[in-house]
Amino acid sequence: MKPPKVFISYSWSSPKHRDRIRSYAERLITDKVEVTLDQWELSDGRVKYAFIDKMVSDSQITHVLVFSDQQYCEKADAGTAGGGTESQIVTQDIYFNVQQEKFIPIVCQMRENGEPYLPVFLKSRIWIDFSTPEKVDANWGRLLRVLFDKTMAGSSRKKTMTYSNTSLPITILIAIILWGGFYYATESDKQKSIEQIKAMEIAEGSKIEAMKIAEKRRLEEKAYSIRMAELQIRKYCDISAQNTAVELYKNFCTYNPSYCPAYRKGAYVVKDYQKAYSTCLQSYGL
Numbered sequence: 001m002k003p004p005k006v007f008i009s010y011s012w013s014s015p016k017h018r019d020r021i022r023s024y025a026e027r028l029i030t031d032k033v034e035v036t037l038d039q040w041e042l043s044d045g046r047v048k049y050a051f052i053d054k055m056v057s058d059s060q061i062t063h064v065l066v067f068s069d070q071q072y073c074e075k076a077d078a079g080t081a082g083g084g085t086e087s088q089i090v091t092q093d094i095y096f097n098v099q100q101e102k103f104i105p106i107v108c109q110m111r112e113n114g115e116p117y118l119p120v121f122l123k124s125r126i127w128i129d130f131s132t133p134e135k136v137d138a139n140w141g142r143l144l145r146v147l148f149d150k151t152m153a154g155s156s157r158k159k160t161m162t163y164s165n166t167s168l169p170i171t172i173l174i175a176i177i178l179w180g181g182f183y184y185a186t187e188s189d190k191q192k193s194i195e196q197i198k199a200m201e202i203a204e205g206s207k208i209e210a211m212k213i214a215e216k217r218r219l220e221e222k223a224y225s226i227r228m229a230e231l232q233i234r235k236y237c238d239i240s241a242q243n244t245a246v247e248l249y250k251n252f253c254t255y256n257p258s259y260c261p262a263y264r265k266g267a268y269v270v271k272d273y274q275k276a277y278s279t280c281l282q283s284y285g286l
Contacts, residue, residue, distance in 0.1 A: 003032050006028065006033060006034070007056065007061045007064050008025055008036070009064055009067065010066075010068075013072070020108075033147055056090065064104070066103055066105050066122065068106065068109075069109035070117045077120055077236065100222060104147075105122045105125055105126075107130060116131075123232060124228040125225070128142060236280075237281050238277060241277035241280060244272065245276060248272045252268075
């Protein structure tokens with residue numbers, strides 16, 4: 001079984017935070033996890049802005065660990081990945097272009113109200129608390145279970161598929177058992193075999209039904225995540241547009257006090273809000 005291979009996404013909030021992330025990476029390697037970290041992988045002259053796109057879409061990367069603090073959250077929501085010297089922040093566009101189950105949100109900082117600093121498109125996902133050294137130690141084992149459980153589950157699925165592909169269809173098994181020269185001592189033996197075959201058919205049907213239900217549930221969860229992300233974006237754009245409209249009104253009245261009542265009467269404040277709200281939504285592709 002191959003070990004899990006992870007890419008670490010984080011913000012260069014401070015030298016101390018970068019050192020902490022590197023220590024997490026080194027600890028993961030000690031725990032038999034393959035780690036890709038920009039501090040080790042990016043060298044001078046390499047195109048850093050395409051780095052995260054390549055890492056996230058790489059089929060060899062089993063998980064993307066998103067270490068989110070206040071700066072990461074703000075940059076991800078603003079869609080400024082790759083700005084300045086950073087090249088490893090996941091934005092909404094990157095997130096929805098690959099399988100969402102690949103991402104594991106890890107919270108490094110809490111808000112004053114106790115809520116985690118997470119980008120809007122990750123708030124509906126289950127996250128791991130790394131906000132204090134005590135939380136890191138308490139939840140480290142949980143992180144490893146998530147990483148290794150998925151790898152083992154993938155291995156099990158592969159074995160199951162291999163067996164299924166080489167198995168004979170139920171109808172052929174029926175023909176072999178009933179008409180292929182097997183000797184039945186009594187009629188009751190034959191009836192027992194028929195009942196066993198029916199039980200096999202029922203079990204096979206149950207497996208297929210379970211797979212359909214699991215796939216339906218996965219699609220529903222994905223749709224729910226998208227809806228929740230859109231609601232969060234609309235709420236964010238509403239507040240942002242209100243602030244923009246108020247600032248424009250204040251600036252206009254500061255430099256043109258005599259025209260201030262006419263500006264307000266002409267509903268320009270509302271128009272400024274609508275324009276800012278529409279521009280914000282368009283920036284998120286809505």
